[in-house]
Amino acid sequence: MSGYEDTDRERWAAEPEKLSSRTDFERDRARVLHSASLRRLAAKTQVVSPGSDDFVRNRLTHSLEVAQVGRELGKALGCDPDVVDAACLAHDLGHPPFGHNGEEALDKIAEDIGGFEGNAQTLRLLTRLEAKAAHPDGRPAGLNLTRASLDAATKYPWPRSPAHPRKFGVYADDTDVFGWLRAGARDEQRCLEAQVMDFADDVAYCVHDVEDAIVGGWLEPWRVLDVPSERRRFAELTRSWYVPDVEIDEILETLDRLRHCSFWVDVYDGRRSALAALKDMTSQLIGRFSEDAQRLTHEAYGGGRLTRYAADLCVPRGTRLEVAVLKGLAATYVMTARDRAEAYGDQRALVEELVELLRGRAPEALEPTFREDWKDAPDDDARLRVVVDQVASLTDASAYLLHSRLRT
Structure with missing residues (x-):
């Protein structure tokens, strides 16, 4: 049993049958992989501008890493791996130049026409702007992905509203395709594949942004761990940005728990052995977070195949806190670094x-x-x-x- 219905494989614009051994979902993944929008991500900011350092991630390498994490976790839960892979590859397609800095600028410009949001822009690309397919009347249909893959790529399945002023997944003039892809969905519930994509995104960027920050010399792990003023600054920013309902002491306890893991790297000197140790740390962290989510989800729903709206991804609270702590490290030492303020304004x-x-x-x-x-x-x-x-x-x-x- 596949866990997917015929309606999950439907496309917004009807297409003739293709003589191919590929599944509909494999074709979805290929369409995203070969899209011009995905190629452009190679020259779009992740955290540090592309070209400023040969080591740091750009939006494309980040998306490939998200796809690897998401594909494996989704497959372990029973999701079709190509649905999750396509969603992970597509999740950042709508981000503009200069990362979240560019997103904020465009949102201000577009305030009176519904704003700008990278995830809503992703839906617009997948269903309208990226050239691949068209409706019989000539209207563009974007990549014309299946309903399951489009739904999986929708991180925020709701329009902009007073309840959702900043994070939303569809503009007003894209509500027709949004209504189509959400057929059968329950209110604002995300399908399991979208939840896996979102968690894989968090895992990949929190771990890899810290790795980039250490290699780039912006973050010295011992400093935030051992200097009281730095610990406080980091904890306050992490709480403000990511976990406002968590006390400072618990954030610092979570940081110390990570530090006491056998694979944690406190000192990095740039030698090959140090880089290998750092790479091992990132691998161990990804495995730790993914295995925690897989275990708890299977405990909650049993060991059967889980797809679409049959389950929600269950992530232990401690795991979410560890992810938030790593995101906080990158935010403190890279994203809010004082020497970047002028560049952001420009x-x-x-x-x-x-x-x-x-x-x-x-x-x-x-x-x-x-x-x-x-x-x-x-x-x-x-x-x-x-x-x-x-x-x-x-x-x-x-x-x-x-x-x-x-x-x-």
């Missing part, structure tokens, strides 16, 4: 000016695909959304180049 200003320049010179200054969308747009709000779509599609480098070209 990036936001560039995004804002780029939108204004494109609006003033549209449609000629737009890329051909977005030029067509501009001409079909019914009003100024829709035209602004087209400009935002184009800016969001840019890489860090192409944003700089386009900005420079439009200013001359």
Whole structure:
């Protein structure tokens, strides 16, 4: 038994039968893997800008790592591994240049037209902007993934509202496909595959961002562990950003619990042996977190195959705290580092000016695909959304180049 119904394999736009040994879900994964949007992630910021260091992750390498973590965890629970893999590969497609910094700038610009959110933009790419398929009337259907894969890629299955002002998964003009992919879903419940993708995202980036920070010299593990003022600063930021309902003392206890693991690296000197030890630490942490979630989920639902809405992913509270602590380390020593504040401000200003320049010179200054969308747009709000779509599609480098070209 596959655990998936025929409705899970349906596509938004009907397609002719293909003579192939591949499953519908294998085809979904291939479509994401070969998409232009996935390739662009190689030049988009994860935490540190691409090109600033040969070691650090970019959005593409991060997505590949999320897919590896998610595929293995999903398979262990009984999910179709290609559904989870496709969702993990797709989960960051909608992120704009300059990472969350660019996302905040576009959200401010688009405030009066429904805002900007990377996950809502991902749905827009998968179902509209990425060229692959079309409806019989010519409307674009994006990659035209199956219902199961689209639902798995939807981290926040709800529109923007007073209850969800910042994190949401669909814009107002994409609600038709959203309604289609959520057929049979219960209110705002996420399918199990989406929960696995989301947890794999957290695991991959918290572990690998700490690894990048240590190798890059931004984080010296002993410092935050042994210097009281640093411990307090780290704990307060971690609590503010990630676990506001947890006391400072418990955050520090969790940090100390990780430190006492046999694989924890306190000192890194750049030698090959030190790098090997650090790599072992990241591997051990990923295994620790994934095995904890797998064990607790199977304890809650039994050992059978779990898919779609048959179960929720169960993650021990202590595991979630350990993940939050690692995220807090990266936030404290990389994302909020004082020497990055000026660069962040420059990036936001560039995004804002780029939108204004494109609006003033549209449609000629737009890329051909977005030029067509501009001409079909019914009003100024829709035209602004087209400009935002184009800016969001840019890489860090192409944003700089386009900005420079439009200013001359």
